[in-house]
Structures are given as C-alpha cells and as structure tokens.
Amino acid sequence: MARGRMPVLRVCAAVLAVPAFQIWEVQAQEQRCSQGVCSSTGAGTAREDASLLQAHPVSELTQARHAKDAVKRRHKHHSQTHNKIVDGRDYRADAAEYFEKVKHDSLEDRCPHIRTMTLKEVSQRWHEELEQLKEDTPREKFDKKFKDFRHAFPGLLHDNKPVLIKGHVPKQLGWRAATHWGKDELADFLGDLPWQRQSFDYPDWVYSTHNLTTFREYVGHDDSARNIFLFGSEDGCDKRGDLKKTMDKIRGQFIPSPDFAWGPEVCEAIVAIDSIGSSHGFHCHDPVWQVQVQGYKMWWLLPPHYRGTAPESDTTDDSIGWGGSPVLPDGTVFAHPNGCAMLKQVEPPPGTKSCLVGPGEMMVLPVGWVHSTCGLTNYTAAAGGWLGYYRS
Numbered sequence: 529m530a531r532g533r534m535p536v537l538r539v540c541a542a543v544l545a546v547p548a549f550q551i552w553e554v555q556a557q558e559q560r561c562s563q564g565v566c567s568s569t570g571a572g573t574a575r576e577d578a579s580l581l582q583a584h585p586v587s588e589l590t591q592a593r594h595a596k597d598a599v600k601r602r603h604k605h606h607s608q609t610h611n612k613i614v615d616g617r618d619y620r621a622d623a624a625e626y627f628e629k630v631k632h633d634s635l636e637d638r639c640p641h642i643r644t645m646t647l648k649e650v651s652q653r654w655h656e657e658l659e660q661l662k663e664d665t666p667r668e669k670f671d672k673k674f675k676d677f678r679h680a681f682p683g684l685l686h687d688n689k690p691v692l693i694k695g696h697v698p699k700q701l702g703w704r705a706a707t708h709w710g711k712d713e714l715a716d717f718l719g720d721l722p723w724q725r726q727s728f729d730y731p732d733w734v735y736s737t738h739n740l741t742t743f744r745e746y747v748g749h750d751d752s753a754r755n756i757f758l759f760g761s762e763d764g765c766d767k768r769g770d771l772k773k774t775m776d777k778i779r780g781q782f783i784p785s786p787d788f789a790w791g792p793e794v795c796e797a798i799v800a801i802d803s804i805g806s807s808h809g810f811h812c813h814d815p816v817w818q819v820q821v822q823g824y825k826m827w828w829l830l831p832p833h834y835r836g837t838a839p840e841s842d843t844t845d846d847s848i849g850w851g852g853s854p855v856l857p858d859g860t861v862f863a864h865p866n867g868c869a870m871l872k873q874v875e876p877p878p879g880t881k882s883c884l885v886g887p888g889e890m891m892v893l894p895v896g897w898v899h900s901t902c903g904l905t906n907y908t909a910a911a912g913g914w915l916g917y918y919r920s
C-alpha cells in the first residue's frame with residue numbers, strides 16, 4: 529500500500545470521538561415528557577459517560593477521567609439550556625407493516641447504494657494493510673500506529689463509507705451465538721442477570737431508564753412500544769458490579785472477533801437487543817462493527833459532517849455534535865429521536881442511505897457516520913464492538 533492512503537482521522541464534530549452512552553453506572557433518570565418537545569429542567573440529566581473510559585491502558589485512565597469530568601460539566605451546562613426532544617409514540621404497527629413489504633427482498637434491494645463484501649474479502653484486506661503497516665512503521669511506534677490503524681480500517685474498505693458484510697458472519701466465525709441466540713435459549717442462559725432498560729432522546733442520546741430488567745422480562749414484554757431497548761457496552765475492563773457480570777457472561781458467545789476488531793481482552797464489546805419499533809435516533813461516534821445475529825434491523829445512514837445541532841459542544845463546526853440531531857436543508861431540526869418514524873411517518877433527511885440488515889449480516893461504520901436504527905421484528909439481537917479508543 530502506498531503511503532498517504534490512510535485517511536485523516538476524523539471525529540464526530542468537535543467533541544472528541546465520544547459515544548455518549550451511559551451503561552454501567554446505573555442512575556435514576558425519569559422520562560418526564562411522553563411525546564413531542566418539552567423543556568428540560570436539567571434535573572435528572574447528570575450522567576456518567578462511562579464510555580469515555582473505554583479500552584484504555586490503565587496509565588491513561590486518569591487523563592480519561594479528567595476529560596470525562598470536563599464533558600460532564602459541559603453537558604450539565606447545556607442540558608439546562610437546550611430543549612429536550614422525546615418521542616413516546618408506538619411504532620410497532622408501522623414496523624410490522626414495513627417488514628411485511630420488504631422481507632423477501634434481495635440484499636441489493638434491502639441495502640441499495642451500500643457496498644457489500646464477504647468476511648473473507650475484509651479479512652484479506654486487513655492482512656494486506658497490516659503487512660504494509662508493519663513494513664512502514666518503526667517497531668517502537670507500532671503500538672500507537674496500530675490503534676490508529678484499527679480506527680481507520682473501516683474507512684479503507686470503501687472510500688470512507690459504510691460496508692455491509694454479507695453471508696452468515698456468526699457461523700463463519702464459529703460463534704456459539706450463531707446457534708444459541710434464539711430468545712428462549714438465550715433467556716435460559718442469562719437467567720436473572722440484570723440488564724439496563726434504555727431509551728433514546730435528544731440531547732441525551734442513549735440514556736438509562738429508572739429500573740433494571742432481565743433479558744427474559746424484556747423479550748416477554750412489549751416495551752418497544754415506548755422505545756425501550758437493551759444496550760450493553762463493555763466500555764473498558766475496569767467496570768465493576770452486576771452489569772459487568774452480564775456482559776462477561778454473554779461475551780463468550782461471540783468470540784472470536786473478526787480480524788479487524790479488538791478481541792475480548794480489551795473489553796470493547798457491544799450487545800444490542802431491540803424489539804419491534806425500538807430505535808436509536810440519529811447520532812454519531814467512533815467506528816463500530818455490529819453483527820445482526822437474530823432478527824431484522826433497519827439502518828439509516830448520513831455522512832460525517834452532516835449539518836446538525838451541537839448542543840453539547842461549543843463548536844464552530846456545524847455538524848452533529850454529541851447530543852445533537854440532524855438539521856435539514858431548510859433549517860429545521862429533524863426532531864425524531866425514534867428513527868422508526870422514517871418507515872412511514874416522515875421522509876428521512878436528504879442524502880440518507882438505508883439498509884435493512886438481516887440475520888448473520890454485519891454493518892461496519894467508519895468514524896463519524898451518522899446513523900439511526902429501527903427493530904423490524906419482535907426480537908432482534910446484535911453483537912459487535914467499538915473500533916475506537918479514547919483519545920485525550
């Protein structure tokens with residue numbers, strides 16, 4: 529590979545490349561508004577952004593904590609001055625109707641305008657690029673360069689655009705999840721281990737609701753009617769407590785990682801359990817990979833630097849900042865924290881690409897791609913991980 533082909537590392541607007549997910553440190557936070565837009569009181573919005581600590585060598589943790597506190601202070605300031613946008617509508621019927629129409633479509637029709645590759649092709653590319661990196665890099669600089677390289681690799685696959693890996697990735701990787709993630713079997717396996725019920729609004733992005741649940745309880749209820757989903761993110765190996773036990777237990781079912789991803793030893797994994805009509809609204813962060821193990825999930829994708837509100841950053845860049853949402857060409861805010869609205873109720877923002885990801889397929893997103901999802905089947909389960917790491 530010629531030098532200079534590595535893309536410049538970009539972050540999602542000016543606020544570092546920080547996924548704004550609060551996962552392991554459970555906090556009380558009531559959802560006060562049920563629908564539409566309402567002013568935040570600022571109460572209940574104090575948050576721990578545990579992900580700021582993701583996958584850092586212990587020596588970097590102190591620095592990471594300082595940065596985390598700085599972001600918290602900024603967040604607190606802004607959440608008192610910005611409107612909250614929530615969407616409490618029930619999108620289950622829209623999702624079921626939409627899925628009926630598209631469920632027999634070919635991959636080309638489900639994911640138009642998205643490059644597809646096989647796992648083998650991606651793996652070959654990874655090894656070629658890695659060999660080149662080794663040739664080009666003095667030994668003492670390799671570790672640092674290698675982190676940058678992992679972060680940048682998704683962007684090398686197709687001109688800094690998302691790529692969909694076709695075929696049945698869990699089977700190809702030999703995961704237990706490939707054959708043991710039926711909802712009853714997974715419920716038995718996970719037993720009473722706790723999960724955090726989560727939802728999505730602006731400006732919080734993913735936030736934790738006021739109580740814990742179990743996997744069995746979640747998949748047995750229609751909580752997706754209120755956009756409740758389960759989202760587990762390891763965010764580093766130093767987490768303690770009950771939710772870590774949950775992640776530790778499920779983690780063994782999706783190893784090994786694909787070549788290009790971090791292995792379990794760095795604790796960068798993500799598990800996303802959604803039901804029909806539950807959604808993450810548009811947001812952006814570090815590069816990620818995510819394998820849809822069970823069920824179907826719709827993705828909507830916008831390029832990095834799409835114009836957005838940036839309530840959590842004092843940025844002059846007008847792209848979507850942490851906590852922000854897209855801004856349409858006419859200047860109005862795309863105020864839909866539940867992306868399932870785009871199935872039937874509203875037009876996606878201009879420039880949106882969509883991809884309906886089915887069982888076994890993997891989405892790989894380069895850094896900064898703005899994305900929103902919607903579960904289209906009663907039970908969906910996905911596993912993947914972060915490809916970034918905290919950069920101070």
Ligand SMILES: *[C@@H]1O[C@H](CO)[C@@H](O)[C@H](O)[C@H]1NC(C)=O
Pocket residue numbers: 739740741
């Ligand atoms: C959590 O809240 C939901 C909905 O309010 C309720 O059905 C469920 O029983 C609660 N779970 C726990 C563990 O308190």
Ligand SMILES: *[C@@H]1O[C@H](CO)[C@@H](O)[C@H](O)[C@H]1NC(C)=O
Pocket residue numbers: 906
């Ligand atoms: C999904 O769940 C709903 C509500 O429980 C049920 O009516 C429907 O039949 C289920 N759909 C499928 C395909 O299992």
